[in-house]
Amino acid sequence: QKEVEQNSGPLSVPEGAIASLNCTYSDRGSQSFFWYRQYSGKSPELIMSIYSNGDKEDGRFTAQLNKASQYVSLLIRDSQPSDSATYLCAVFSGAAGNKLTFGGGTRVLVKP
Amino acid sequence: GAVVSQHPSRVICKSGTSVKIECRSLDFQATTMFWYRQFPKQSLMLMATSNEGSKATYEQGVEKDKFLINHASLTLSTLTVTSAHPEDSSFYICSVRDMALGNNSPLHFGNGTRLTVT
Numbered sequence: 001q002k003e004v005e006q007n008s009g010p011l012s013v014p015e016g017a018i019a020s021l022n023c024t025y026s027d028r029g030s031q032s033f034f035w036y037r038q039y040s041g042k043s044p045e046l047i048m049s050i051y052s053n054g055d056k057e058d059g060r061f062t063a064q065l066n067k068a069s070q071y072v073s074l075l076i077r078d079s080q081p082s083d084s085a086t087y088l089c090a091v092f093s094g095a096a097g098n099k100l101t102f103g104g105g106t107r108v109l110v111k112p
Numbered sequence: 113g114a115v116v117s118q119h120p121s122r123v124i125c126k127s128g129t130s131v132k133i134e135c136r137s138l139d140f141q142a143t144t145m146f147w148y149r150q151f152p153k154q155s156l157m158l159m160a161t162s163n164e165g166s167k168a169t170y171e172q173g174v175e176k177d178k179f180l181i182n183h184a185s186l187t188l189s190t191l192t193v194t195s196a197h198p199e200d201s202s203f204y205i206c207s208v209r210d211m212a213l214g215n216n217s218p219l220h221f222g223n224g225t226r227l228t229v230t
Contacts, residue, residue: 032216043205043224044156051216088155092216100146100207100219102156 003027004091006103013110019076021106023089026070032092033065033072038105039085048074079110115139116208118222125196125229133191133225135206141186142208146219150203162189196229203227
């Protein structure tokens with residue numbers, strides 16, 4: 001079992017719709033969870049961090065965390081063509097909790 | 113503004129040569145920096161953790177004698193790919209974390225270095 005799993009996609013959504021991305025993780029002791037966006041050929045950029053169960057909203061982005069079920073999700077509202085990218089779920093894990101492990105990423109395509 | 117500066121952004125070298133990549137933390141002192149590698153259509157894989165003033169910690173399967181890491185100051189870590197071969201062609205990305213914000217603080221990534229070995 002991979003430490004952090006994501007559906008690779010592509011997830012195709014029409015402009016203005018909601019994109020829903022899911023991520024599951026294996027380390028039950030993980031405490032910190034992040035969503036990064038990566039455009040083709042570029043390095044990842046942080047878009048959301050979440051540390052406690054529930055929802056966290058930041059602009060058009062909402063992260064949801066459920067530690068009991070070991071999943072974290074990201075919703076993108078009012079999707080724009082500029083949101084087309086690969087979204088990486090990342091979890092701090094390891095004995096020292098300082099190893100950031102990435103999922104394989106979900107490619108999102110927003111069609112005008 | 114940028115938190116991490118990585119240089120060069122792109123390098124092409126011949127097989128058998130060595131390449132040095134620099135990573136600078138611009139906004140804070142970083143006792144720890146992280147080096148990732150990303151092959152096409154794959155996710156980021158942690159190669160090693162660079163520790164200021166001590167030896168780097170390498171992930172399983174990463175050759176420490178091939179990927180030399182030097183973290184000589186609180187703002188600079190270097191990764192040297194020695195005797196590079198075509199299979200080392202990849203996107204190398206460094207990252208830093210502001211530990212003053214606590215163990216939960218996220219990683220900030222440099223712009224990456226695209227290495228092509230011919």
